[in-house]
Amino acid sequence: MAPNLRLNAVAFISPQNHPILIRTFAKQDEHSIKYHYIAHTSLDVIEERVSAAGKATECYLGLLYAMEDVAVYGYITPLKVKIVLALALSDSVVRDVEITMIFKALHMTYYSAISNPFLKLNPPTDAAHDHSPYLLVGSPKWKNFRMRVDEISRVVGNTPNAVSNP
Amino acid sequence: MSARNSLQMAPSISANPSVPANLAALADPPTRHIDAAVMDYFLIELVNTLRESSAVATARSKKVEQEMVEAGLIPPPVAVSSAPPAKKESARDSVTSPNSRNTAKAAVLDEEEEAVRVRLEAIGLHVGANFTERLCRDRPMFSETLDAIKFICKDIWAACWDKQVDNLRTNHRGIYVLQDNAFKPISRLSSWEGRAEAVKRARLYVAMPAGIIRGALSRLGFHGAVVPEVASLPQCTFQVKLPKGT
Numbered sequence A: 001m002a003p004n005l006r007l008n009a010v011a012f013i014s015p016q017n018h019p020i021l022i023r024t025f026a027k028q029d030e031h032s033i034k035y036h037y038i039a040h041t042s043l044d045v046i047e048e049r050v051s052a053a054g055k056a057t058e059c060y061l062g063l064l065y066a067m068e069d070v071a072v073y074g075y076i077t078p079l080k081v082k083i084v085l086a087l088a089l090s091d092s093v094v095r096d097v098e099i100t101m102i103f104k105a106l107h108m109t110y111y112s113a114i115s116n117p118f119l120k121l122n123p124p125t126d127a128a129h130d131h132s133p134y135l136l137v138g139s140p141k142w143k144n145f146r147m148r149v150d151e152i153s154r155v156v157g158n159t160p161n162a163v164s165n166p
Numbered sequence B: 001m002s003a004r005n006s007l008q009m010a011p012s013i014s015a016n017p018s019v020p021a022n023l024a025a026l027a028d029p030p031t032r033h034i035d036a037a038v039m040d041y042f043l044i045e046l047v048n049t050l051r052e053s054s055a056v057a058t059a060r061s062k063k064v065e066q067e068m069v070e071a072g073l074i075p076p077p078v079a080v081s082s083a084p085p086a087k088k089e090s091a092r093d094s095v096t097s098p099n100s101r102n103t104a105k106a107a108v109l110d111e112e113e114e115a116v117r118v119r120l121e122a123i124g125l126h127v128g129a130n131f132t133e134r135l136c137r138d139r140p141m142f143s144e145t146l147d148a149i150k151f152i153c154k155d156i157w158a159a160c161w162d163k164q165v166d167n168l169r170t171n172h173r174g175i176y177v178l179q180d181n182a183f184k185p186i187s188r189l190s191s192w193e194g195r196a197e198a199v200k201r202a203r204l205y206v207a208m209p210a211g212i213i214r215g216a217l218s219r220l221g222f223h224g225a226v227v228p229e230v231a232s233l234p235q236c237t238f239q240v241k242l243p244k245g246t
Helices: A033-053 A096-114 A132-136 A140-156 B021-027 B036-070 B098-135 B145-161 B195-205 B207-220
Strands: A007-013 A019-024 A060-066 A070-076 A082-088 A163-165 B167-170 B175-180 B225-229 B236-241
Touching: A007 A033, A007 A096, A007 A140, A019 A033, A019 A140, A033 A060, A033 A070, A033 A082, A060 A096, A070 A096, A082 A096, A096 A140, A096 B098, B036 B098, B036 B195, B036 B207, B098 B145, B098 B195, B098 B207, B145 B167, B145 B175, B145 B207, B195 B207, B207 B225, B207 B236
Parallel strands: none
Antiparallel strands: A007 A019, A007 A082, A019 A163, A060 A070, A070 A082, B167 B175, B175 B236, B225 B236
């Protein structure tokens, strides 16, 4: 595959709509805060699509919208974790199957990272809610997660100059 | 539970030539397998090991508590049976009467069992939640609560315990009863002290499966209570209480 897909940013959002990880790969020194904004607006579009689709929704949501120079694709897991992908707009044809593969790989890395039993060694007494690990993504324990996301972007054909934005 | 995740770059022949092999391997990692008998032994031993470990932990915390009591930092613990309150030691050490000693001993055993049960359930919570993430990868979203419960009955049961749930009943108001006539973790339990004793001990072994179910439900978004019951080996029922409105 010719590396004509340039990943600009990846964002993971929790079921409670808190950001888990937002990682940008833009080579230029753009304001990476722009991708926080993109992830935020994607939330609205995703909700709209999910409620419109009714009973039988597929996980892959396809192209959500396109902004100035990025095309934004969305994916929602059955557990309501949303993954948002921002690709640089280009004239070449972008196949759905490639994007779906990328999303599945991202879902896998998220799953590997979250399965680590050492993330919260002292479980809270209220063991019913376990969304607290999401808030610690900046800490060193999540380094593997970030490394794996970088690897995916490298495999897709980018240079490994990643700017992290947890 | 025999499938595990792997991040190795296995040379896979991608069906689609436009997708690089590396990406395909990352997206769909090859499953690693583990011997099923080893898994069964491990789970059985897990309960025994945790019992020892939690006994040590409880003893340690009681020792600290005792030291603090002696130093006068905290008031002495309330006696659990009818021992005279003037005694500083807890009722476990009282020798007033064999009756009170028996109930005190039963209280101690229950407390220890409770500690092990809580640990097992916490482990189950974690395993269930993460396993649900893995199993949900290739399926579309859930349309309603009953769908999620059916997913648990079929996919999780088949993945963890090699069969599906035998009976699912609901009262359509948030209570589901899952019945399994030959539940794998307790199917090989027996006790030389007789059937009743075996049933009592089996309660500890179903604590982790109850935790797995609860963890899976909570990751799906339903926070409820799961109560396991063992009426007779190897039959087991789980009562799931989901909050109103779902």
